[in-house]
Amino acid sequence: MRYSRQIILDKIGKKGQQILCKSCVAVVGIGALGSTCVQLLARAGLGKIILVDKDKLELHNLQRQLVYNEDDVGKIKALQAETNLKKINSEIEIIAENITINKNNIDQLKESDLILGCTDNLESRFLINEFSLKKKIPWIHGGAVKTTGNLLNILPGEVCFRCVFSPVKNFNETADTVGIINSIPVIIGALQATQAIKILLKKEYEKDLIYFDVWNNEFNKINVKKNKNCPACNGKWEILK
Numbered sequence: 001m002r003y004s005r006q007i008i009l010d011k012i013g014k015k016g017q018q019i020l021c022k023s024c025v026a027v028v029g030i031g032a033l034g035s036t037c038v039q040l041l042a043r044a045g046l047g048k049i050i051l052v053d054k055d056k057l058e059l060h061n062l063q064r065q066l067v068y069n070e071d072d073v074g075k076i077k078a079l080q081a082e083t084n085l086k087k088i089n090s091e092i093e094i095i096a097e098n099i100t101i102n103k104n105n106i107d108q109l110k111e112s113d114l115i116l117g118c119t120d121n122l123e124s125r126f127l128i129n130e131f132s133l134k135k136k137i138p139w140i141h142g143g144a145v146k147t148t149g150n151l152l153n154i155l156p157g158e159v160c161f162r163c164v165f166s167p168v169k170n171f172n173e174t175a176d177t178v179g180i181i182n183s184i185p186v187i188i189g190a191l192q193a194t195q196a197i198k199i200l201l202k203k204e205y206e207k208d209l210i211y212f213d214v215w216n217n218e219f220n221k222i223n224v225k226k227n228k229n230c231p232a233c234n235g236k237w238e239i240l241k
């Protein structure tokens with residue numbers, strides 16, 4: 001049976017697998033982080049996965065975006081990822097959204113039980129944060145650049161992305177500008193997929209901000225607190241408005 005190794009795992013079990021098979025997750029950004037997340041979640045039997053990405057696959061993406069291969073260069077990422085994931089698991093529902101999320105179209109994600117933030121776009125992260133707080137949908141932020149990555153689980157009523165990160169003008173350190181080693185997004189993507197399963201199964205999830213530098217094998221958990229002056233937590237939308 002396809003999921004037998006998860007069902008015999010005490011932390012998931014038969015009931016847990018049934019929950020996963022009925023769950024819907026949206027993955028925003030099917031790049032390096034998203035490639036790892038969607039493959040793991042498709043293989044784990046997540047019932048419905050919504051893939052959100054507007055880009056076309058470029059040759060240099062193959063260095064780290066594991067859901068694609070050479071035949072896919074030039075193709076629309078969301079649609080191609082859907083095709084490739086169906087070859088991995090034809091029993092689940094996969095929906096490709098060839099869009100860049102913005103305040104006018106993000107409502108399409110409202111049926112999700114969880115949103116995975118796999119984008120390298122800072123404004124998209126703040127948008128996902130506000131939308132998730134408004135709709136009370138948990139989301140998991142992941143980021144990776146150079147040799148480092150970070151992850152934060154954001155659940156309704158708890159510390160949010162805006163509590164921890166401020167919008168900084170000209171903050172554009174991405175893989176495109178400063179490069180990236182291909183192992184770090186795989187690690188962070190795998191951690192995001194694991195946290196997704198834990199949150200969907202209502203297990204104890206990681207509350208600290210996780211930071212990892214794969215070059216030095218430096219793993220840190222940083223305690224983060226809710227900011228009482230956080231605009232997002234106080235419903236003062238900066239992007240959704």
Ligand SMILES: [Zn+2]
Binds near residue numbers: 159161162227232
């Ligand atoms: Zn907040």
